Amino acid sequence: MEATPTYAGIDWSWQHHAVCVVDDVGERIEEVTVPHSRPGLAKVTALLRRHGVERVGIERGDGPVVEQLIRDGFEVVVISARQVTSLRARYGSAGNKDDRFDAFVLADALRTDASRWAVVRPDTGETIALRMLVRARRDLIDHRVAVHNQLLAVLQHNFPGAIGLFSQLDIAISLTFLRRFPSEAKAAWLSELRMAHWLKANAYCGRHTPARLVHHLNDAATGRLTGPAAEASEIIVLSLVDLLTSLRRQQDELETRIKEALLAHADGPIFQSLPRAGTVRAATLLAEMGDCRARFPDAAALAAAAGVAPSTRQSGKHLTVAYRQGCNKQLRSALIDWAQDTPRANAWARDTYDRARSRGCRHPHAARILAQGWTRILWRCWHDHQPYDPELHGRLTTLQQEAA
Numbered sequence: 001m002e003a004t005p006t007y008a009g010i011d012w013s014w015q016h017h018a019v020c021v022v023d024d025v026g027e028r029i030e031e032v033t034v035p036h037s038r039p040g041l042a043k044v045t046a047l048l049r050r051h052g053v054e055r056v057g058i059e060r061g062d063g064p065v066v067e068q069l070i071r072d073g074f075e076v077v078v079i080s081a082r083q084v085t086s087l088r089a090r091y092g093s094a095g096n097k098d099d100r101f102d103a104f105v106l107a108d109a110l111r112t113d114a115s116r117w118a119v120v121r122p123d124t125g126e127t128i129a130l131r132m133l134v135r136a137r138r139d140l141i142d143h144r145v146a147v148h149n150q151l152l153a154v155l156q157h158n159f160p161g162a163i164g165l166f167s168q169l170d171i172a173i174s175l176t177f178l179r180r181f182p183s184e185a186k187a188a189w190l191s192e193l194r195m196a197h198w199l200k201a202n203a204y205c206g207r208h209t210p211a212r213l214v215h216h217l218n219d220a221a222t223g224r225l226t227g228p229a230a231e232a233s234e235i236i237v238l239s240l241v242d243l244l245t246s247l248r249r250q251q252d253e254l255e256t257r258i259k260e261a262l263l264a265h266a267d268g269p270i271f272q273s274l275p276r277a278g279t280v281r282a283a284t285l286l287a288e289m290g291d292c293r294a295r296f297p298d299a300a301a302l303a304a305a306a307g308v309a310p311s312t313r314q315s316g317k318h319l320t321v322a323y324r325q326g327c328n329k330q331l332r333s334a335l336i337d338w339a340q341d342t343p344r345a346n347a348w349a350r351d352t353y354d355r356a357r358s359r360g361c362r363h364p365h366a367a368r369i370l371a372q373g374w375t376r377i378l379w380r381c382w383h384d385h386q387p388y389d390p391e392l393h394g395r396l397t398t399l400q401q402e403a404a
Helices: 038-050 064-071 081-091 099-112 125-158 172-180 192-201 210-219 228-264 268-272 280-289 299-305 329-339 347-358 363-384 394-403
Strands: 007-012 016-022 028-035 055-058 075-078 311-315 318-322
Touching: 007 099, 016 038, 016 099, 028 038, 028 099, 038 064, 055 064, 055 099, 064 075, 081 099, 125 228, 125 280, 172 228, 192 210, 228 268, 228 280, 268 280, 280 329, 299 363, 329 363, 347 363, 347 394
Parallel strands: 007 055, 055 075
Antiparallel strands: 007 016, 016 028, 311 318
């Protein structure tokens, strides 16, 4: 006797998971809520196997629950949160949010519309590791910017002369200066000769003369020179300088590991061949796109997932073209960051960007148009496992011939 097909949906969070199993006519067989723990996930696996479930619907395609399900041999189908919100209307107009009900919606949608959603194919361990490194670096930069801004605010009130002394506040020579002269009172010791000796001792290679740097310090507004407030400011400056130095060192170490991982990755040469990609950009694009070719069956799917293709809605004679909100934000950021720099090295990219600007598009819009154009090229290189070859880029070759 052939087994009756069953379907499961999981509404998961970092605290607990609601699981619902339905039969082939949509009747609930079992509903449970389990904690987010190893025993809880083991209970989910046991429940699914007991009811003969092979495919599970869930709202996101990553995280520990998805990894556990794939390891245990289940097929995982992603049904986005926005789709679940729309699907609730099938079962009533109230639109109430309930974890167990959402798990039922996921399971029943999988039963009725299984062909509409693709099964999750996990990336390789090398790609996942590279993604972790790239995202950790981005988070580290966000922390560094926050600490930089905090240091800037302290100096504006207590030591204005240190601002603008060197090209950037968080470069090595600037941090070394603040560690040696964390307050205006200590910097007052510097004469032109002493400044020259200090610069030489710290291997300063900038263009500013000692006289100009001393003049900058003397010409700046006066901060707090003495007293408890000045002492407190000095302590804060030293603490923030140490923190910025540590963050920069950790960023350098992460970038070294990213470079190693990119060079060892099978798809590394594809992304490194792209104009103006470099190392970090190439690694970020690879990490956010992944290596599962089934995830993006065509270039349009990649452009939509990256949010660089507009969202169109048509009803009768009314057509609306809008900025795409629902997308992979990390992938969009990586793609646009790379694409908007390519006009400096690629004639086709320059022509595409300039034509968009001539039509009245502002820079962000023109950058998205260029990024959408690049997705067709990037997808073809990625799908064919071939590095970018300018000789095969027809429009680029035509522009080069016209320029010649």
